[in-house]
Amino acid sequence: MTEATGTVPESTREQPPRSPRGLLQALNLDTRLLGMVGALAVIWIGFQILSGLTGPKHDIFSGTFLTPVNLYNLAQQSVSVGIMATGMVLIIVSRNIDLSIGSILGLTGYTMAMVQVIWIPKSLGLGFDQPYTWIIALAIGIALGAAIGAFQGFLIAYGKVPAFIVTLGGLLVWRGLVFEEQQGQTISPLDKTFQLLGGSPTASLGDVASWILGILACAGIIYTLIATRRKRRKYGFPVRPTWALGVLMALGCLAILGFVWIMNSYAWPPGLATQYAHDHGITAPPGGLQIATGIAFPVIILIAVTLVMTYITTRRRFGRYVFAIGGNPDAAELGGINVRRTIMLTFVLIGILAAISGAVQSARLQAAVTSLGTQAELDVIAAAVIGGTSFSGGIGTIPGAVLGAVVMQSLRSGMLLLRVDSPIQDIVVGVVLVSAIAFDTYVRGRSAR
Amino acid sequence: MSEGAMSTEKVAGVDSAAAPLGAPLVEMRNIRIAFGGVHAVEGVTVDLRAGEVVGLVGGNGAGKSTLMRALSGAHPPDGGEILIDGQVASITNPRDAKALGIETIYQTLALADNIDAAGNMFLGRELKTRTGSLDDDAMESATRKVIGRLNPRFKAFKRPVMSLSGGQRQSVAIARAVHFNARILIMDEPTAALGPAETAQVRTLVKQLKDDGIGIFLISHDIHDVFDLSDRISVMLHGKLVGTVRKADVTTDEVLAMIIMGKLPSEVSEKDLAELHR
Known part of the structure; x- marks a missing residue:
């Protein structure tokens, strides 16, 4: 947006620039992503104030949105949509669409439940809760998701059937198969280990491991920034000034450690803590046993998926080709890129991601129901688009889409907190989606000149 | 006739x-x-x-x-x-x-507008590091050399080529054709x-x-x-x-x-x- 001026970014000045614009350019951060973080902050603070005003104390300081328990839940609830949104970015960037992911999620989630509740224990007579059950169920689910994605991707890339049509058909077919598989019964209880994928106070890292993970992540950021800088120096390219590097490191580490701190501030619910104390023969101190929850397992899955997908998108040929195809399909073809194979692979990828989401959602419910993932495609597309993915193709980022998922979930969870009726929630989400894109199109149009 | x-x-x-x-x-x-x-x-x-x-x-x-x-x-x-x-x-x-x-400079230039000069120059022939990742720095370095010879005033190496002028875009297309011997x-x-x-x-x-x-x-x-x-x-x-x-x-x-x-x-x-x- 501010790129049009384009004079400062390659500056090697060591003094911090005076204007905020110059500051941003020296930091060389993605301004769109920063804008989203700002929007998210506004939404969070808004809900915090509103929940205080409508709460029992009627003041702006007693809000319940920015509390560890709510943020812990928000993180968990964003996982399923976030995971799939990372794949949707690649689909939309290459000028396609996938309407079937909700149904793929449903079918893979349901099938994974069948594996652990019926096939392994009953059909094969191996019994419940075997140590290998969860991994076999997960592997079968992921393989199924990949196979469905490959089939749809083949029809789209090699059969030249529009993605909208193929995946619209898929939406109906895969959901229909869910009902065929076990007459639409709810399948439970799931394998004990598998349930950990869904996250709960007992399916989280705990405080020590969360801190260790946070510190490792900080070390990772610092190492990456220094290594990148060293390499650019070696080639004699312009680099960020040293102070900007320091600011970036500090901001990154602060964000990570802040997140860990919040997740660790959420203590186990008293009932669960008492039960735990009882089971382990611990005498609860006065005021009850305080056990820090830490980062939930599914949130770790989302973080891992985000890192892997970001790497694939920005550091591998495959990602480069997806963007090239979205930017100019003819140029990609003339560059010798295997366009059809690349397109097909994007659908394989989103099939796998839908299966992972299916595992997380069913594990969280501790059961598979036929409605699993219904309408998930809409939230996922909205998350990707709010996160800066452009429907005209060629533009989008993985972290943006994940942030988009958090924005969507923040709206829903905040309105739930304010006891807004469900139809009104839908209206608000719809309006926000369209306004966000209209605003973005306007800004892009201006900056393109 | x-x-x-x-x-x-x-x-x-x-x-x-x-x-x-x-x-x-x-x-x-x-x-x-x-x-x-x-x-x-x-x-x-x-x-x-x-x-x-x-x-x-x-x-x-x-x-x-x-x-x-x-x-x-x-x-x-x-x-x-x-x-x-x-x-x-x-x-x-x-x-x-x-x-x-055989290299071609197409009339349409055949550039991916959303990608920067180096990305376009190496499109389909990306340089990779030992781990198989894209070696963006090596590609940028080569691009700076080639384009620098063709068009010394070219500076926007990090920007998507859609924001470049017609002449600069042409420089990228020509650089791509001449770089690969x-x-x-x-x-x-x-x-x-x-x-x-x-x-x-x-x-x-x-x-x-x-x-x-x-x-x-x-x-x-x-x-x-x-x-x-x-x-x-x-x-x-x-x-x-x-x-x-x-x-x-x-x-x-x-x-x-x-x-x-x-x-x-x-x-x-x-x-x-x-x-x-x-």
């Missing part, structure tokens, strides 16, 4: 008189390309030698670009054969062509988007590449460009080859007569020339 002008003996006659000794770098023999029922290229034969520029001219829809798309692998021909260094070559896609050392270069209207200064740069570049022994097919609407740069000129009309002439042997009027009337210089009368200038 004069059918006599199409006769292969006459074309071959002119050709052999013009061509130097040694096996041609490229021979396209009797190439046919059809779109549905439309014959875009009908039995065209052209050749190219190392260190030579062959201008390919003709009106709109004459089939110049289509013929060259057959050589660059963008559209395999329906008939005829292509020989590289005297060997029959099978070129079914752009990768085949590049493997044979092309032996055969196809330039389709390379100066169409350029201002006078940049056009002059491209002309210098063409002469330089020619001195390096690269064979160049140059497609252009601009007869003066072609006359300035080419050694030989092949003229097409309605998908057929009118003839190939040595630049030294003809005048611009005679080439114009070939383009417009499909007549070889030997067939052009005073009346025809008067017609041209009317």
